[in-house]
Amino acid sequence: MEQLEVPKMPWKRTNGFHPPEGFAQLREGPPVRVRLPNGQVAWLVTKHADVRAVLSDPRVSAKDSQPQFPMLIDLPPGEGMFSFLRMDDPDHGRLRRLLTAEFTMRRVNAMRPGVEQAVDDLLDAMVEAGPAADLVKDFALPLPSQVICQLLGVPYEDHEFFQDRSAAVLDLAAPPEEVGKAMGELGGYLAALVAEKVRTPSDDLLGRVAAAIPEERLTERELVDMALLLLVAGHETTANMIALGTLTLLQEPGRWAELHADPSLIGSASEELLRYLTIVQFGLARTLLEPLTVGGVTMGAGEGLIASIASANRDGAHFPDPDSFGLGREQGQHLAFGFGMHQCLGAALARLEMNIAFDRLTARFPELRLTIPLEDVPFRYDQFVYGIGSLPVTW
Template sequence: MSNETREEIPDFPAARAPGCPFDPPPVWQALRSQAPISRVRLWDGSTPWLVTRYADQRALLADQRVSVDSGRPGYPHLSPHGGGSNLGFLRMDDPEHSRLRRMVTAPFAVKRIEAMRPTVQKIVDGLVDDLLAGPKPVDLVEAFALPVPTLVISELLGVPYSDHQFFQENSNAVIRRTATMDERAAAGRNLGEYLGDLVGRKLAEPGDDVLSELATRVKAGEMTRREATQIGVLLLIAGHETTANMIALGTVALLEHPGQLELVRGTDEPRVIAAAVEELLRYLHITHNGMQRVALADIEIAGVTVRAGEGLLMLNEVGNRDPKAFPSVPDNLDVTRDARHHIAFGFGVHQCLGQSLARMELQVVYSTLYRRIPTLRRAVELDRIPFKHDAFIYGVYELPVTW
């Protein structure tokens, strides 16, 4: 590769435009129309393909010639420390992926998740009560956005909430892009040992929770204890980190769009709230560095040949702004939009297992928080809010609010 050609390949990731914390980096938006499948350069000098169009992303995510296995040569690692060793079936291809995923599908079925709605409503109402009774200003992340999904996933998995500080700190280390290899490995070991011990306790004294269901499958010889532990780690991290960031980031976005906030705050119609959740998922998309894959065979797509062994980055935060998929000014937040076909949860066999849970939690939060605290507002200027530009999962580290 010549020096001139190397200089033309943009580095990944890229910075967002100043003052535009909700929009993808302009360079990727431009590539979607100019060169929707093009090379980018990662930290190690490798040059995987960046895919920016909605239709191309869906096609590749559903293609069996594309692998999620991060151990394969050519897989595009986003940092020198890798990641994914504790993510269980999330980094496996079929048939192992399907075998393990099937064992935890039932607890996340829509009917079982809907049965949890009253419990989640009680959790949210209790935390709002605490907010109203407490001091102002308050950090909404610490006092509300993190506790909601942490309490929910703790109850679902059968993890004592009293240990929430431990697994929040360690899960943060696992997903923080700037964490060192030693920090990430230590955090992974801590979580693995903790969940492994908990699975062992569930083997002896099962309860009515997901870890007990996994322990039952271990006892039946359907999976190993290590596999059950890895699934527990995955569900614990994914079950609170993603939703917590979406609660806080969605709140920042709505506060910056008061007309849209009023549409959410002024309704008790579940259908309207559900539509608002889908639009916020499309508009914000917290997995802001996309989804990584590697080609198993030569693939022709959009006039480009992706060779076997070449990496792929599906930047779905840009795909979710594609005007061909969302024709009505996709860069605008519009909670009345029909955005149900977004790919914030991915697409194909690896789409997010917990999406029904996330949707339900967000519906309860967005329909409750702003209605019960109608004068909620930022306590600092937008440029003083620390956004998570350095993390794999986008959001805010703190959100000082008052009312």
């Protein structure tokens, strides 16, 4: 590739409710080349239609061992955090298929009573300790941590260990040696857990998949990598959506009271929050297996690209008035969970947790409000999955 003067990426947010300002201008033209922190040059795709197209095109590879695969997190190819997210078929399909039955709507709906109980218990504890709380520490983070631990069969008493390491792994500002150390500690912890489940069957996701190892051509290492992906993604993403979603709703005049008065709006509110916030903020990395024309630009075989779902979800060609939070918005298909064969496997579970969380929060705390000015809320912009560090509230 010829050496070009290209803008550097990632760009940081300057507003906790909006993607970096540069995306709006880029959506007015074709894809452009950008330079990543490690010096690589990749195409940046920003429009909704173009992002959908590249994420569903079989000529676009998610395999991170491709020579020009764009790396936003400084990890060697094949590190376990991404598991089958960084694979193509047939390996992708082989591993994902082992988990599909665990995330069907029927299975997720069967989890509803347990999620409701977890929500109610956490809110009861808040009330008992109140009338003030840190919504992140006391609710938004422990809820999905409890749910994913129960689903996987990971002891919840170890939650501080894996939460700390998960945050380090997703921190784009962390030195590579710290990221590697956190990855190694998480991998070692899960390797020991998986080995125990191989020896002693258990009725949980990891136990059920471990029991299938002999006939499914699955290795223990592959199961450890799958567990790492599910554990990190299963609590970081939903926790940040609950905290950021609450903050967003509290900033919209009358929105919290509206949801309290009409809980039937909770589902549409969750979908709009997913679109509006799009916490996977820097995009999804891919490599072109063949030349491909996207948005009028021909990209060469072997070149890398970043598909920005945060930008796509603010595309005015697809979402009218995209930078406004619209509770009654006609839901065009947002891309917060990705698109195509790698679309988030846990989307239904995330929606269930969000809907129950906002339903119970608005019912129990109709007068919920911040105890600090908005400008003092500690947004975490350097995370691959952005969020907030704490959210002091009262009721």
